[in-house]
Amino acid sequence: MKFKVSVFIFLLGLTGIGLFWRADISPYVTLLAQRPCACDRCLSEGDSLFQQRFSKFDEPFLSANYNLSEDNFNWWKRLQGEVRSLTAYRETVERxxxxxxxxxxxxxxxxGRCRTCAVVGNSGNLMNSHYGPLIDFQDVVIRMxxxxxKGYEADVGAKTTHHIAYPESAVDLENNTRLVLFPFKILDLDWVTKALTTGFTGSSYLPVKSNIKANKDLVMVLNPAFMRYVHDVWLQKKGKYPSTGFMTLVLALHICDEVHVFGFGADSDGNWSHYWEQLRDKKLKTGVHSGGEEYNMIAELSKHQILKFYTGW
Known part of the structure; x- marks a missing residue:
């Protein structure tokens, strides 16, 4: 008899828990399931500043089926004085x-998850920052x-999932790191194919690696139309075209749920010196890019808690 009473009490308890779940918890579970991510705040739930700048850019990366418009090609070809035609561009992309x-x-x-990203710039303000463990803690770590x-792990971390480059800035990568090509001219597109196979023999305004160590199965190519979108919408056409760093940051806002930004900002001379070296040209500033406009936008996005900005010194 005591056993039956115990079983009855147990079943009654389960029934009570079920009723409590249905009445008090299930609405919250349903609400969570309707959110786009599991972060405390998802980027798509951004405020008015974010919504003014952000538009869901469906294809930030090129694909075999993407067809770049002639208008976007003509904008892109002016970035570094490209003289070849849209036909030449399309043939190179096809290869x-x-x-x-x-x-x-x-x-x-x-x-069910929160995709966190660290965008790691190269500013000297990373020195003695001790951000390394925080950077490596993120799901995606983008360097450029x-x-x-090596030798800077305490301040910049050791993990790299995506590495942004163009021919003049390319370095050898680990086999599990994605090479993300930012193409500024047809030569850049031609380079990535040959540098991963037979070797590249062309020339550019700076020396270019003939071969690069990278996993060809992890290569991604930024869409030139995305570059224009960043310039026209996010920077309101300030500067000749956006810096690699700022385009990387906006890209992260499109592929991540939560973005942490490190290593952005000028030194006392107004130059974006690197954490491993001082720039020799003290008059360089930010070159053709609107560094001030880009930095102000990052600071404003941080103020609105759209991203988390770690300023170092």
């Missing part, structure tokens, strides 16, 4: 996708150009 995946791998948002980690 790329005979070597690398036809579509870039981008993980979609999910209510000749940014290095």
């Amino acid at each position: 790329i996708f005979q070597l690398v995946p036809a579509t870039a791998h981008v993980e979609a948002s999910s209510p 150009n000749t940014g290095r980690t």
